[in-house]
Amino acid sequence: MGQIYKALTIAGSDSGGGAGIQADLKTFQMLEVYGMSAITAVTSQNTLGVNGIYDIPLEGIEGQINSVVSDIGVDAVKTGMLSQPAVIELVAAQVIKHKITKLVVDPVMIAKGGASLLAEHAQDTLRSKLLPLASLVTPNIPEAEVITGMRITSLHDMKEAALRIVQQYGAGAAVVKGGHSTGEPTDVLYDGEQFHLLTATRYETRHTHGTGCTFSAAITAELAKGSSLFEAVQTAKRFITLAIRYELGIGGGHGPTNHWAYWRYSTDNRDKDTKESTEL
Numbered sequence: 001m002g003q004i005y006k007a008l009t010i011a012g013s014d015s016g017g018g019a020g021i022q023a024d025l026k027t028f029q030m031l032e033v034y035g036m037s038a039i040t041a042v043t044s045q046n047t048l049g050v051n052g053i054y055d056i057p058l059e060g061i062e063g064q065i066n067s068v069v070s071d072i073g074v075d076a077v078k079t080g081m082l083s084q085p086a087v088i089e090l091v092a093a094q095v096i097k098h099k100i101t102k103l104v105v106d107p108v109m110i111a112k113g114g115a116s117l118l119a120e121h122a123q124d125t126l127r128s129k130l131l132p133l134a135s136l137v138t139p140n141i142p143e144a145e146v147i148t149g150m151r152i153t154s155l156h157d158m159k160e161a162a163l164r165i166v167q168q169y170g171a172g173a174a175v176v177k178g179g180h181s182t183g184e185p186t187d188v189l190y191d192g193e194q195f196h197l198l199t200a201t202r203y204e205t206r207h208t209h210g211t212g213c214t215f216s217a218a219i220t221a222e223l224a225k226g227s228s229l230f231e232a233v234q235t236a237k238r239f240i241t242l243a244i245r246y247e248l249g250i251g252g253g254h255g256p257t258n259h260w261a262y263w264r265y266s267t268d269n270r271d272k273d274t275k276e277s278t279e280l
């Protein structure tokens, strides 16, 4: 066995298996990265929505992070559902304590079905405590609007929001995802120097539960392996596009994406499906 790359997700559990911790671990596995988890909250959830949220006590979250980092070690970390200001503060302190340098922050706020996964009064803590530690922040359009306070209705606005998240809030880089726009799902990456636009075919499907979690987990896995930020986002874009394209059709609502599609179909389809461009 060659080198084993390791990634940790700090996020909520989705009993339905499409988002949160479960999506992250499945994605790490498909990209041949050893996955570990620190669960912040347990949700009872399916494709129809979130039925209950059960927070894990702070010492339980801290214990999970300390246990895996002190023994197994981590090459990259991602965060998902963090619920409350105290959880964000704890995670920020752990990132500093363990000198985590590859941190992907997916600023999860509201589930597709409408349930709140981050308290409104936690938004300031997210901005001030966690964004400055992030190598990359991965908001969808509504999350980027909350973080920056600006309305986003165009590609130009997405670029402006990504720029502000880096320049104003101190993140290393930001990718504003275009899933919530109309037309082609174009994601705008600002890496601190350049903008990269990553575009794919839009598939008309309701099975998009966990797309953001899966996308950010794929980036984290690639960073753990040593890929550059742009390469990691490129691979993640291919991964999520195929996961949406080859939907599983599970459940009566917003079903999960197909986490094994990239592994099964990537050589045939990856190049014709997505394209990128770079702008200064």
Ligand SMILES: Nc1ncnc2c1ncn2[C@@H]1O[C@H](COP(=O)(O)OP(=O)(O)OP(=O)(O)O)[C@@H](O)[C@H]1O
Pocket (backbone or CB within 6 Å): 019, 110, 111, 112, 139, 140, 141, 177, 178, 179, 180, 185, 186, 187, 200, 201, 202, 203, 204, 205, 208, 209, 210, 211, 212, 213, 214, 215, 237, 240, 241, 244
């Ligand atoms: N229908 C679609 N077809 C192709 N790509 C899509 C589609 N919807 C979203 N994407 C892509 O999926 C990725 C995740 O974007 P999205 O904006 O859906 O994130 P999100 O809202 O955070 O997801 P979620 O809240 O479901 O976890 C992005 O790369 C986006 O462009």
Ligand SMILES: Cc1ncc(COP(=O)(O)O)c(N)n1
Pocket (backbone or CB within 6 Å): 011, 012, 013, 014, 019, 020, 021, 043, 045, 080, 081, 108, 110, 111, 112, 113, 117, 208, 209, 210, 211, 212, 213
């Ligand atoms: C535990 C957890 N984390 C994240 C999401 C966001 O995913 P989505 O917006 O697709 O519902 C979720 N529903 N549940």
